Amino acid sequence: MSFTFITAARIAMPRKGFDAWLDTAIGASISNPAAMFSGWYWSDRVSPADWSDVATGVTPRDVLTARVNDTEALTVLRYQDGALEAYLWTVGYSGAWEAPARRLLLMLAGAAAFKDDDTEDHVLFWEDAAGALPTRNEDALLSLLAVGKGHARFVGRRPLADLLARLEPVEEAFADLAESLEDSDDPQGHLAVLDTP
Numbered sequence: 001m002s003f004t005f006i007t008a009a010r011i012a013m014p015r016k017g018f019d020a021w022l023d024t025a026i027g028a029s030i031s032n033p034a035a036m037f038s039g040w041y042w043s044d045r046v047s048p049a050d051w052s053d054v055a056t057g058v059t060p061r062d063v064l065t066a067r068v069n070d071t072e073a074l075t076v077l078r079y080q081d082g083a084l085e086a087y088l089w090t091v092g093y094s095g096a097w098e099a100p101a102r103r104l105l106l107m108l109a110g111a112a113a114f115k116d117d118d119t120e121d122h123v124l125f126w127e128d129a130a131g132a133l134p135t136r137n138e139d140a141l142l143s144l145l146a147v148g149k150g151h152a153r154f155v156g157r158r159p160l161a162d163l164l165a166r167l168e169p170v171e172e173a174f175a176d177l178a179e180s181l182e183d184s185d186d187p188q189g190h191l192a193v194l195d196t197p
Helices: 015-022 060-067 098-114 161-182
Strands: 002-012 073-080 083-093 121-127 141-148 151-154 191-195
Touching (some): 002 098, 002 141, 002 161, 015 060, 015 098, 060 098, 083 161, 098 121, 098 141, 098 151, 121 161
Antiparallel strands (some): 002 083, 073 083, 121 141
């Protein structure tokens, strides 16, 4: 049985921080990894406290490069208007989806080291059926990761409307990528790094 998941984020940081983040090894940078699902739709699901199996020293650039030829992944990642924006669509299979999902969350959590302001941004993770942001029904979300200056942690319930509004531009970029692939025979067209200074 397969599942489809989306991991999406908008994390404010300077351009030099974005460039450094791309080539910095992913590490265990989430303070409460066992709380991945706490407070959301799968709150009864247990996430391991030790994520060292997915923090293997690869960089975000390595992860993105591996997705280029993956026909079961669509990726938009860009620097836009002073922020890292990501919209990562991934097919997972029963018993084999959680480790790749945790790696993406750790990858985005690593952006905390490159933030230069005191704002707290968020990474959303949900099971998807339409390639779109979750509805404003909070039960659609599986996990919410808060990324602040120098820290990242899973958080429970909070209103989503403002977070979803911030993600609408990168969702539109993802929709454009998906539409372009419908008529394409290019097997390497599954990654779009849209780089706007």
